[in-house]
Amino acid sequence: MKKIHCFTESQAGGGAEHQMNILAGLLAENGYDVTLVTYADVPDHYAIPKNVKRVELGHGHNPLITFLRIFWYFLWVKTDCVISYRVACNARVLIPLLFRPWTKVIACERSFTIGKSSLYGKIACNVLYYRANHIVTNCFSQQKYLTELGKRWKNKVLTIINYTELDKCNISSSYRDDNMIKVGVFANLSPWKNLDGLACAIKELKKKNYRNLEIHWYGNQKVALGSFSQDYLNAIESIKQKDVQDIFKLHPATKDVLGIMSEMTAICLPSLYEGFSNTISEGICCGKPMLVSDVSDNSLMVHEGENGFLFDPNDINSIVEAFEKFLALEKDQMEEMGKKSRVIAEQLFDKDSFIKSYMSLIE
Numbered sequence: 001m002k003k004i005h006c007f008t009e010s011q012a013g014g015g016a017e018h019q020m021n022i023l024a025g026l027l028a029e030n031g032y033d034v035t036l037v038t039y040a041d042v043p044d045h046y047a048i049p050k051n052v053k054r055v056e057l058g059h060g061h062n063p064l065i066t067f068l069r070i071f072w073y074f075l076w077v078k079t080d081c082v083i084s085y086r087v088a089c090n091a092r093v094l095i096p097l098l099f100r101p102w103t104k105v106i107a108c109e110r111s112f113t114i115g116k117s118s119l120y121g122k123i124a125c126n127v128l129y130y131r132a133n134h135i136v137t138n139c140f141s142q143q144k145y146l147t148e149l150g151k152r153w154k155n156k157v158l159t160i161i162n163y164t165e166l167d168k169c170n171i172s173s174s175y176r177d178d179n180m181i182k183v184g185v186f187a188n189l190s191p192w193k194n195l196d197g198l199a200c201a202i203k204e205l206k207k208k209n210y211r212n213l214e215i216h217w218y219g220n221q222k223v224a225l226g227s228f229s230q231d232y233l234n235a236i237e238s239i240k241q242k243d244v245q246d247i248f249k250l251h252p253a254t255k256d257v258l259g260i261m262s263e264m265t266a267i268c269l270p271s272l273y274e275g276f277s278n279t280i281s282e283g284i285c286c287g288k289p290m291l292v293s294d295v296s297d298n299s300l301m302v303h304e305g306e307n308g309f310l311f312d313p314n315d316i317n318s319i320v321e322a323f324e325k326f327l328a329l330e331k332d333q334m335e336e337m338g339k340k341s342r343v344i345a346e347q348l349f350d351k352d353s354f355i356k357s358y359m360s361l362i363e
Contacts, residue, residue, distance in 0.1 A: 005077065006023065013220050014188060019110070023083070026354070030359060039069075046255075105134075106132070107132040108138070111274065135158075137159050139276040163349060170261070180213075182266075184216050189217075189229065191234075192272045210327060267282075268291040270292070294311060308326075
């Protein structure tokens with residue numbers, strides 16, 4: 001039985017964390033000895049699959065000690081393959097694995113990073129990716145970007161899109177009998193998720209007397225028990241300044257994303273950039289109309305005018321226009337959009353294809 005170590009920052013609420021959780025569980029189901037390794041000192045949001053071992057390297061330690069613990073752990077741990085999610089994690093794990101050339105490494109990028117490489121990203125792209133056996137992106141836009149960098153490792157790059165569990169998604173009506181349009185956003189509160197831009201658009205819609213609209217944003221609000229994050233405090237201030245508290249509601253991150261999605265009329269994601277979005281993939285699996293930014297691979301899941309509307313996240317007027325198009329629809333048109341979302345999802349997501357793609361790299 002091959003030993004696989006899956007490495008990511010945490011199991012807090014987030015798309016990369018969710019996908020790593022799914023991948024670890026599926027690998028274990030397919031006969032691998034799987035250990036999930038994390039280092040961020042934050043509470044878990046996702047339940048670890050019962051057949052997956054867990055190692056926490058950063059609990060209670062400062063960043064330097066955590067880095068050294070990661071280095072020492074991966075320098076000596078018995079493993080056949082390491083699968084790492086996110087650029088910063090890739091950089092951290094590839095350094096000790098430079099001294100273990102016999103260990104297979106699958107380094108996975110989870111976002112669209114054109115023009116915004118971090119220090120970790122620059123180190124990974126210019127030095128450490130030569131050590132990786134495979135570099136996996138979750139969107140074709142990022143694969144194209146990495147390939148065009150012209151590095152000698154460009155032939156190692158491939159795309160495996162995120163997997164969404166179709167059978168766990170609740171299909172429900174996209175239209176509410178009370179005529180209230182409830183739009184759900186499921187994303188962290190980082191600036192690049194563009195809450196401020198969406199709040200500006202809602203301010204403009206409010207001026208036009210769209211009173212039957214509610215925006216419900218679900219995202220992690222705390223950095224520790226009883227301690228709110230600066231991103232959350234900034235979000236509260238942005239909503240207050242724009243006087244849209246009556247329309248724009250903030251909620252803590254939820255473990256019941258699919259259940260709450262079923263209660264929404266539509267799903268929105270206004271991000272300035274994305275990888276392959278879990279929010280969008282789950283939204284279309286739930287059969288919902290979509291209102292999303294036209295970035296990265298979003299248009300693979302949302303077809304303009306067919307199952308939703310795309311907009312430029314940097315243009316408030318574009319966001320407003322997309323919402324106005326949706327709010328002008330009749331009940332049967334909303335329902336039809338939701339049905340088309342589910343059809344697109346069934347064409348895109350296949351569990352066997354997803355796990356076999358990773359297994360072929362491992363083997």
